[in-house]
Amino acid sequence: MNENVLPRELTIVLLREMYDREEITPLEVVREIVRRAEQDAAMNIWIAPPSMDMLMPYIERLNEMDPADAPLWGIPFAVKDNIDVAGVPTTASCAEFAYTPDEHAAVVERLVAAGAIPVGKANLDQFATGLVGTRSPYGETHNSLRGELISGGSSSGSAVAVARGQAAFSLGTDTAGSGRIPAALNRLVGFKPSIGAWPVKGLVPACASLDCITVFANSLEDAATVDLVARGEHAADPRSRFVPRHEPKLPEKICLPAEPPVFFGPYADEYRKAWHAAVERLQGLGLPLEYIDGRMFDEAAAILYEGPWVAERWAAVGGFIEAHPGAAFPVTERILRSGAAPEHSAASLFRAMHKLQSFKLQAKQLLEGAVLAMPTCGGTWTREQVRQDPVATNSAMGRYTNHCNLLDLCAVAVPSDDAAHDLPFGITLFGLADSESLIWGAAGLFVKGAEIQLATPATAENAGEPAVPETTLVAVCGLHMRGYPLEKQMRECGARFVCEASTAAKYQLVRLPTTPAKPGLIKRPAGGAAVSLELWEMPLASFGRFAALIPSPLGIGKVELSDGREVPGFICEAYAAAHAEDITAAGGWRNVFPAG
Template identity: 65%
Template sequence: MQKTIMPERLTVGWLQEQYRSGTITPEEVMAEIIRRSEADVDMNIWITPPSMEMIRPYLEWLKTTDPSDCALWGIPFAIKDNIDLAGAPTTAACPDFSYTPDEHAVVVERLLAAGAIPIGKTNLDQFATGLVGTRSPYGETHNALRSELISGGSSSGSAVAVARGQAVFALGTDTAGSGRVPAALNGLVGYKPSLGAWPVKGVVPACESLDCVTVFATELTDAYTVDAVARGYHAEDVWSRRLPAPNAAMPSRLLLPVEPPSFYGPFAAEYEAAWVRAVQRLKAIDIPVQYVDTNVFAAAAALLYEGPWVAERWAGLKSFIEANPGSTHPITEQIVRAGAEQYSAASLFSGIHQLQRYKREALELLRDAVVVLPTAGGTWTREQVRDNPLASNRDMGRYTNHCNLLDLCAVAVPAGLAAEDLPFGITLFGTAEQEGLIRGVAERFAGERELIGTNDVVTDIQSTSASNESGTSAVEVPAAMMRVAVCGLHMRGFPLEQQMQGCGAHFVEETYTAARYRLLELATTPAKPGLIKLPEGGASIALEVWEMPVAAFGGFTAAIPAPLGIGKVELADGTEVSGFICEAYAEQTAIDITAWGGWRAYQNQRSSVTS
């Protein structure tokens, strides 16, 4: 039997299919995850890294369970190190604070009961205070795609673990945006349920009345699967609420800011152009778009760190900080101490009254509607954050800080690339009572597999100047293009050619691979080809090369079902381009059609036989 090669990013569906077919075991998956974590050790992803010693008891328990009874059987997940895993230290990224709990956090307990495998505890901005991923004595967590950039925080390690293929999903927490900003910066989905929907018992408080446990995943469906397990009232959690699992529904309106968002950082122009493209995609999903004043969100956001709510952070940490001088990260301590020094009880009540007015305004605005904002208006290098830690962090929360104060739910979804290896994302916000609306829009925008051909539309804005309905012109930015090789249903004249056109791609040339490939007819419906590169021998296979906007490539690849994926395809002239490749395990049930020299020739001969 050929060894199954694990993809760079893992999903629930892919792993479950491998387990059902017997092509891979949980032990093999965990061994590969440990190998990957060791290879990435310099990225500072983990505080308690994956180890077989830690994972083994959970693998043994799997042997006593029926996979059909466990929604997450054998699925590896990471845990932010401010969430309790019994028997493993909880540090909140502060070594002197560390303790070893006897019980799991409630959400962890529920995931374990569903068969999920905890693999380690991830790095974070200390005490979950920060949105940059650099405020940890365990090191700055590197961005998953570009090491010089920040990973986002505070749930930095959790997001990067998923993005680097070291977990299928990861738990984070979100008070000001910590479950959304790292998702955007690492090209992931970040799902933040309504406050109280998931229990927070067993979570180290940051700002207790606003804290929320969240999930990072590669696909929306994986986030939903985790939500279905984690959600539910818990009698011992004073913040818990009875909020049933939402069903996806479509709102009557999509709300966009009447004043174009402002962008910051070294890639501000690229982010601005990516926002214009995202708006174009939103307008293609057949929901009325309305431009509205979103100043209520900015006003509410200001209360979190520039108002009395920072005192709640001090209330939670005061005893530890005063008893352990010098143990806290200097920036973290500076922020939380402001709560003791600046705000009185009177100012707190004034803030509560003010917030209540903002909540009512936001509720009326969002009735049967979803508001869309950039998840982040830019990013920074890790060096830039070190030079200006407070201002850079404040910028990262510009479009996130309002969410929990206003009792909103949110989902951050990828929106293509702003530049090479520079993901861009948007966040959809809705009311706690209408959480299903953000799901409906997210599914349409992300282009789930059955919808990708009609709804994942990205317009090439090369040599154009886009305008929004308020009359403000966007910056003219040429669309970055990349070459993509296709060898089957995406070629001209085949059913999925429209996906290429919908992504703004255009045909370049017909050509051939190097003589190192095998072509298969996969056992799928509909039938499609799979291209496998051989270590030696093989044949030259006909294909097409297209040019596609870089910004569309992320959404395009996210919809590709296993066993297909994107990798480097070697052409006959020796150059390499991104293109469709196939995992080797598919060969076991496929038909070898290499002799026909290409999918078009194979289909032509089949047509001639049946006619």
């Protein structure tokens, strides 16, 4: 393939169009990505770089998939190396810590099921402890535009891989800003969903109560496409939850900090001017602006590293550090060990939690129906400056990011006008956890100057477009799930997989004496357990036809989910249990009869 056929900037939309026109194949795309990775090897983007040996099984698997049913068919993505990819070591940027997982992280599994290709494991600040991209024994990740500058971290390689055309999107993580700062420093979009909206099963924890998996992309539309596939409750992830996604809508107002932001580093003046230009751009959007007292966000941010939450990092990897002294990057080990300090007592944790709860209430009152705009970061540094003062430079990077997860906010970082030549600048729009639609709406208006339409499972009509057919959720727990023989019935009815979920702890699961074996889900008046299942979205026009195909003793009724919702789904008449095998203890059909 002529290397000029594939543009430097890869997007999901572009690649799908090229595939549809048969201008290129996924095999040719990944070959070019391998070439680019080899060419950029000195930038320290990868820990497990793209290779044809790693990628060929995913390429071959595409032959078994219908591109029309796979929204990410043939789309290459990078994975931060604290997120599991089956068969590839997860190092968290520490060779002594490495292990090789047998299965993908939950989010990776969903993306692969949608046709995406994980091309490699990306470099990061060790144990996701840092915001600069220099704290890795695998080398300092260079900024994608100016190699003397930092890339941002901890999701350093994930961002630079996208910016350098080695992935169409990438997975990062975000505890204190790691999914947003690298986006700003490399002219990308960085979306951080509400905590729990994406499952974190298969992620090496930093602060488990705050961790999010995130996406870097070249456009809002691409980030939203990934979000649609990745989000949803996962039956094996106790921190995942159902956070509905709605069409983008404009907020009632945009809030700005009343205090002038503090800027730092060798380009402080350029960043200050870029922020003023961004504010002027916000003023031109036609939405009311309100200046608010932002000191509460500063106080909340300070809790993350100056308070007891640093002990949660020690809880995650302290045992490894104690058993392997000197294995960690020196500055990383010093920070992690600070979590074992005696002042981080249970009493100090509860004091901080009570204080934080007050801040959450203030944030809810301030941001109801609104979004908050801040600089994503107040400056940048050269890599040499970070080497000279690794702690202070890193701390400065988190000034406008650290508060986000502590206050249970969602966020999207978007590019604004560059601060100088090849010196990107960006802003972040924050919203309440149940208001993701507002940050999408405001971001679209800021980036494109107009409201955007994103792929969404919502049933409302899109302005200027045909109405989306009315749909219903359907809970399936057996042969209609993904990978089983009757999945095709779901597809034939126009159904779309939404997420994994589980029932309320009130159900019995039995194996009916049929050929092939089928499950029966029975709600008990007392006792019972949670049973894993899948939620699909089906057009109402097909729902009646689908229900008519279901043989007795099965049927369609209301299934109560673990979050209290009741949705239509497969149920079984209670009399069938008398001649069936009770498999409730297995927790779900897949655990007894794996697909395939």
